[in-house]
Amino acid sequence: MAGLSLEQPLPFIFGISGNIISFMVFLSPLPTFYRIYRKKSTEGFQSVPYVVALSSCMLLIYYALVKTNAILLITINSFGCFIETAYITIYLIYATKKARVFCIQIFVLLNVVAFAAIVLLTRLAFTGPDRVTVVGWICVGFSLCVFAAPLSIIVKRLVIRTKSVEFMPFYLSFFLTLNAIAWFGYGFFTKNLYVELPNVLGFVFGVVQMVVYMLYKNNKKKDAAVAAVPEHRVKIAELSSAPASELQVSLEEKDQNKRSMEDSQETDKNEAADEEGPDISAV
Numbered sequence: 001m002a003g004l005s006l007e008q009p010l011p012f013i014f015g016i017s018g019n020i021i022s023f024m025v026f027l028s029p030l031p032t033f034y035r036i037y038r039k040k041s042t043e044g045f046q047s048v049p050y051v052v053a054l055s056s057c058m059l060l061i062y063y064a065l066v067k068t069n070a071i072l073l074i075t076i077n078s079f080g081c082f083i084e085t086a087y088i089t090i091y092l093i094y095a096t097k098k099a100r101v102f103c104i105q106i107f108v109l110l111n112v113v114a115f116a117a118i119v120l121l122t123r124l125a126f127t128g129p130d131r132v133t134v135v136g137w138i139c140v141g142f143s144l145c146v147f148a149a150p151l152s153i154i155v156k157r158l159v160i161r162t163k164s165v166e167f168m169p170f171y172l173s174f175f176l177t178l179n180a181i182a183w184f185g186y187g188f189f190t191k192n193l194y195v196e197l198p199n200v201l202g203f204v205f206g207v208v209q210m211v212v213y214m215l216y217k218n219n220k221k222k223d224a225a226v227a228a229v230p231e232h233r234v235k236i237a238e239l240s241s242a243p244a245s246e247l248q249v250s251l252e253e254k255d256q257n258k259r260s261m262e263d264s265q266e267t268d269k270n271e272a273a274d275e276e277g278p279d280i281s282a283v
Contacts, residue, residue: 014185015072021179022076023166025082027051028171033090042095047088049146049172054084055110056142062119063194064137073185074196105156136194143198145175147205177206 029050036042057080064077088107092100118138122131177250180202187196 011189017188018182019076021182025175026080028175034095040094047091050084050087051106052145056146058080058115058200059139059142066135068131096100127139140194140198144201147202172205173209
């Protein structure tokens with residue numbers, strides 16, 4: 001099989017390396033989803049990278065079946081389909097209603113409608129090498145989306161605008177970069193343009209994401225300090241938002257409590273003076 005023959009050690013080495021690193025890529029979001037499970041909330045994390053990754057895995061399996069003799073692509077992407085489905089399921093359990101609806105929409109669009117349309121179109125309209133070419137270029141597009149998906153977090157709202165990388169998965173970007181290097185080598189030595197090309201740009205995207213992470217990683221603590229608002233500020237905010245009638249009642253109650261305390265203190269002083277009176281007279 002191409003890529004597995006020991007007579008061609010370099011494709012074999014890069015292919016096995018790509019499988020190992022891809023395995024780590026698929027497992028790299030585990031800390032993120034453990035945090036989601038522990039906090040019972042998806043917070044600011046996005047579902048786009050995982051839905052796109054599932055689409056890419058499905059298409060690469062289809063490409064490997066059409067091309068034949070690409071067992072290394074089938075093995076790792078089969079595992080990818082399993083783990084990405086698990087991530088999406090966890091996300092849907094703990095996401096807000098709005099995030100859940102959006103996740104379901106892009107899941108149905110990419111993994112059901114688009115995938116079914118691609119399979120039907122390529123099976124009915126193309127044959128032989130032409131089918132391999134068309135499916136290969138489609139896989140190139142989706143592979144680029146996988147590498148660029150974490151950039152949606154940067155561009156959309158969370159990193160540049162807030163100058164915080166709290167919800168940017170660094171390990172995903174890091175292992176995607178290593179993964180791009182390994183699969184580029186596999187594509188280069190097997191002369192497979194559809195594997196080689198997206199990993200060139202994937203390497204560039206990965207480096208950009210890690211550079212952005214390094215620029216803003218120290219802002220986490222600053223954001224946490226700003227978030228810790230003193231309690232008296234909260235009390236002032238609550239007080240200012242209360243109706244005028246409630247404020248008046250609250251002030252009257254405080255005045256009554258103050259007068260009661262003063263009366264109680266005056267009574268205690270008088271009782272103490274009465275008790276000390278006989279001793280002074282006796283002297």
